[in-house]
Structure formats: C-alpha cells, structure tokens
Amino acid sequence: MEQTAVRMKAYAVNFNEIRVYLSKNYYNGISSKFYLKNLETDELVLLSGDALESQNSDFQEYAFHVTFNMGKVYKIVDAYGLTCFLDFSKLSMCKEFDELYFYDGNDLGSTYTKEKTIFKVWAPLSTGVILKVVKDGKDYLYPMERGLKGVYSVEVKGDLECAHYFYLVKHAGNYDISMDPYAYASSSNGRTNIVVDLNKVPLKKYPLQPLEHKTDAIIYETSVRDFSMSSTSGMKNKGKFLAFTEPHTSTDSGNPTGLDYLSCLGITHVQLMPINDFATVDEKNPFELYNWGYDPAAYNVTEGSYVSDSDNGYKRIQEAQQMIEALHSRGLRVVLDVVYNHMHDVNMNALEKTVPHYFFRRNNDGSLSNGSWCGNDLNTTAKMCRKYILDMCKRWQLLYGIDGYRFDLMGIIDIETMKLVDAQGKALDSSFMVYGEGWNMMTALPENKRTTIQNNRQVPHIGFFNDFFRDTLRGTNQMETKGYFSGDTYKTNDAMKAICNLDMFENISQSINYVECHDNATCYDKLLISNYDEDEETKKKRLRLLLAAVILSQGIPFIHSGQEFFRTKGGQHNTYNAGDQVNALDWNRKDCEIDTIQFVQFLIHLRKNNPCFRYDNYDMIRENVKTENIDHRMIKYSLHQEDGEHQDYIVYFNASSDSIDVDVEEGFSVLCHSEKGNILNGKLHIDGICFVVLAR
Structure with missing residues (x-):
C-alpha cells in the first residue's frame, strides 16, 4: 500500500473505543460525522465522539465510544463516503486482552x-x-x-x-x-509447515546418572556447525546433527574427535548453540552463508541447514533426536541454548502475523522495546507469550530429550516466566538445569522484574554466567586488559573471592564459572594482545591456569569447545557471521596440545571424585574452604572433605612471574606440579606462572 495516499485509518484501541485518523490533505481532516458499518449485516451505526488535539501534523484524530463484536469485519465511513477497514490489532495492548x-x-x-x-x-x-x-x-x-x-x-x-x-x-x-507457531516441522526456509505423525518419532530414552547437585555439572559449549565443519574433524556429516552420531572419528594423526572425544574428556553436559530454525542461513544453500543462530525465525522447529534434507519434515525431528540420543548413550546430558528474547524479523514471523502487536514488548509511546539490540524484545509477561515459551520448552524436553536450557539475554525475560520454565523442567526431570545471561538490558520492563544477575536472589534455582569471575580472572572484553591469570596481581584478592564465589548469589549453584564462550575473543586470542610481550609457551601456561581455575572453583564450570586446546578465531571478537574458516573447530590443533587435554582430564577427574571442589551450599564452603593471599601475588586455595580421594587439598595458583617458596604441612604430597617441583625438607618451590596441587 502506498502510505502517502492513505486518507483515513481506524483502530479499535479498547473494547469500547475507536480512534479514527483523517488526513489533513482531505477536507482539512474534517468530517461532520462518521459511521461504523458491519459488512456482514450492512448495519450502519452513527458514531458519537469528538475531534482530539492531534499530535500528528498529517492527520486529525477522532475518538468514539461504541460496541463491536470481535471476529466481525467492520468499515468506518465518513460524511463524504470515504471508507477504511477497522483494524483490531492494537487491542492486544489493552490490559483486558489477556x-x-x-x-x-x-x-x-x-x-x-x-x-x-x-x-x-x-x-x-x-x-x-x-x-x-x-x-x-x-x-x-x-x-x-x-x-x-x-x-x-x-x-x-x-x-x-x-x-x-x-x-x-x-x-x-x-x-x-x-506459518503455524505450533507446527512440528517445516519445509526449507520456512515456506510451509508439514503435518507429521508424532507416533513415528518416539523419543528413545537412555538411563542417565542423576544429577544429585547442580555443582556436579561440567558444561561444554559447542555449535552444531562448528563442531564438525573442519576438514580435520574426521566426520562425514559436516555441519549436521548427524555428525554427533558418528563413532570412531579421528584427526589425521589418529586421535579421537567428535562423539568419542566428548566421551573421554570427562564433561557431563554438552551445551548446543541454537538449533531452532534461524533466519540468515539459506537452508537450500547452507554453506553459502554462516550464522550462529541467535536470529530466530521460529522456535517450534529445528534448523534446516543442520538436517540432511531440509524439506523432509520427519528428518527435521529425527536427526535432532538422533544427535541427542547419541550424546545420551555416552552418559552426556544436553543443554539447549534458547533465544526467547527477540525474533529476527517482527513483521515476517508467525507470532506477529497471527496476533499483531501482542508478542513483542512496547515502550510507553507504542514503539518496539529494543533491549536486545536486535530491533525487538519478546513480550514475556503477556500470558499467551509466556504460555508459548513454556509450551515450546516442554516440547524440546519431551520430543527431543533436552536436559536443560541456557537462556540467551535472560535479563530481558521476566522473573515469573523464568521461574515457571524452571519448575516445569524439574517437574519432568529432577536433574533439569536452567541458567542464562543475566545482563541488565534496557528493555521496557521494570528492573525489579528482569531476570538479571542483580536479581539472582529472586530466582535461587536459576544459574547466571558469572562476569565477575570472567573479568577478574581473564580480564574484561577489551583485548588489552589483564585479569589475575594474565598477570595483574593487583586483582589477587578479587581472584580469591571469584574462586570461592562467596555471597555473590543466593546459592553457589547459580554461579556459572567461565572465562571463554562463543561471544568475544577466545582466551588464546586475548592473550596475544594483552600479553603480547610474552612467548608462546608462557601464554599457554597462563591459559592452563585459567582452565584449572574454571574447573576447580566453587560453582559450575563452563568450557568453550576448543578452549582446552587453545582455540583461536584469528583475533576476531563477535564471529556470529564470520564463516567456517574462522569458526570451525580445528581438531588438528588438539593433536598439538595432548598434554593440555590430559591436564584438563586430570582436573575434571579431581573435581568429580572430590566433593570439596563442588560443594553445593555456602555453609559447606565456609566450613571447609579458605583462600589466602601469598605475597600479594599467589593464591593458596585450601579444601577439606570427609569423603573423596584425599581428606585435604591445597591448590596454589601463581599468576605472577616470580618464584615463591612455601612451607608445607606434614602429610601433604605433590599431586600435580606444572613445573615438576617436589617437597624438600618441608618446603616447596613454586615457579612463576605455576599451578600446584597438594593432597593429604
């Protein structure tokens, strides 16, 4: 429609009120009367109301109080016979609508x-x-x-x-x-939905070890596409769900990749970046464009570029199921990264088309809220929007077997909705996990209702990515800034606080401890800038210290895929559309870092077999864990437990370049020393940039 030619428009703004807008280029915007015409019965009702002081210089506004029936087609008629349809779309913003x-x-x-x-x-x-x-x-x-x-x-x-x-x-x-917002399958690029028989896609269940405490989890994040796309992956189904189902894949040197590698690493949870249908990859030409998937087109069906045939409705479901079943068969739980904060295009998606103005949050002036910085925010407090999120979360859990959710930009979502998501998931599976990004985004929702890290005490069972942990230990997202482990020993006291996470949250299990994820530069790339004056091996020592801190700190450890073999993205930051050359996981790089991977496996074993590294409440941490600042540059992390491989542990993190000698209590022996040191005459020499574990 040519908008400049519009002379009259009319909206129902309440269930007994209509606003009419008459162009001032048409009889100066003046009409002596208006009628409401029912096109089904031809009934014509004279409207009673007033012209308003218009805020719009192009249209004169009129307000009329009148009754009408939803679902019927009406036109407004002016004194000169000009007509326009009555638009009901703004009724969804009325408080009575829900x-x-x-x-x-x-x-x-x-x-x-x-x-x-x-x-x-x-x-x-x-x-x-x-x-x-x-x-x-x-x-x-x-x-x-x-x-x-x-x-x-x-x-x-x-x-x-x-x-x-x-x-x-x-x-x-x-x-x-x-499209149908509740469809189970679609053809390529969301052109149509497809009817499927759900009896033909039953979920195969594998008995999984119950997650007694959330702090027992060790999360490993990866992308379906990045996981297998490299020629070094040894996987045939590159960029597809089915790559995760391939056993016995290996690098050129014969070392395991893919499913076998995940199985032997020791992690407990695989977090998949979005697998719901997203917009900016052409599913008929999936390798022409690249995207991580944080641009949702539909929440109800899987992404077609990850499927062997994007026009096959059953494969959309079955191949995602097979991926999750394969991970379950190895004892690995699967967390799904979900983006219930915005949609890629408001005007093109089924939510807006079926119920205009309802599913997207509005500012007081009627404009779209944009806390997501993607043009819109989902209106999660609207009852049917909240129900839709809950319904889709249940679907992913029951139809696909998902074991948890990571919520992208969770701070845009209201607290009540997140509580319901968590309760629903746990009602179906007591081991279910819910966590997300608690950043305080400037969405049109009162701050006290946002699921932000500042409001963590209102959602004590939901986890948050701990940016204090990240920024303290690694440095902020500015490439030049250093954290404790990159050599800023002025942050030693803060690093001690981060490792124990005392009093930051309502529960220790809310702390998702990470220093690297899909966003921003990898730790390896960051150290190339922040520690430019150090040689390669020194940087790698620091990276191993970061891995050790993530895995052994109190809370829940989170590892970005490839972090354990020093993944690089060529120094790039937000690589959401940077392509496979930048994002694909280089498995041959793993072959060069076998010692580091074995070190990570040791750390994971240490955590899994000793509850002192994964206490599930603050009382146990206060009673059994303490940290000390040694010479204003080294951290002594002492832990006690009643059950485990040993009764007492001392972990030394020396992020400085200085060597330090410490006295060692009787009975302790060296379990791990990154520089191969030993206790002599009750003393231990700890080199610069060194990690030591003592056990008694």
Missing part, C-alpha cells in the same frame, strides 16, 4: 490421525482465517471457524501425513500468509 482471550488449551497446531487432522490457531484479533493445504501437488482451502478465546479451527478428513500447510490470516480486510 483476561478475555487467554487460551489454556494444549491443542494448538495440527493434531494428526490417519483418518483426519485437526488444525487450531490462536488469532483473536483476526476477522477470518483460511487453512491452505498442499497435498500431492494440489492446493486445498479450508475456511476455519472462530471459537472461544479467538481460536480458529477446522477438521480435515483423510490422511494428511506429510502434507504442507499454512494459514491465511485476515486483518483489516487483508489476508496475510502465516
């Missing part, structure tokens, strides 16, 4: 049987919905009937398995194509 139209049913989407398929879509603001089905090359149109709470439904007889479909949703006189 009370009137919240639908608590669990039957939205398509429900398939061989004899018939029932389709239901929640579209209370629309004035009509038509289902279009494509089967065996033929198109079929089915008008849908409006029911309670604005749910449109239709029952289609016959076997529609693998049929393609979408909705034609009518708003203000125009039909617009919309």
